[in-house]
Amino acid sequence: MARMVMCKKLGRELPGLAYKPFPNELGQRIYDSISQDAWKLWLEHFKMILNEYRLAPADPRTTEILYQQAEQFFFGENAQLPPDYRPPPSKG
Structure with missing residues (x-):
């Protein structure tokens, strides 16, 4: 059974990540409070x-930018999506 989290990004209880995405405090915060669905949104955003x-x-600078952008995406001002947000349909 998937571990459930109250997703800070999507504002509802959803399956959480299986592991910490980064080996630091930010990775722990993401693991504790971000869902798999929100992580998928992040991956598209980061691309x-x-x-x-x-x-x-x-490039080591890319990692620094990654952490800054992830912090803003998941926990920054206006980070939560609108309550009526529906993800786009999956391709294929």
Whole structure:
């Protein structure tokens, strides 16, 4: 049975992540309070950031930007999605 969390991003109880995504305090906060569904939204958002800023995944500065952007995405001002938000249908 999946571990349930009260997702800070989506505002409802949903299955949580199976492991901490980052080896730091932010990773623990995400593990404790972000759902799998919100994490999927983040992955899409981060792909956009990588492309827009032309970041190289192996560059140490990319990790710093990743943490800053994740903090803002999940816990920053206006981070929670509107109550009537419905994710787009899955492709394929």
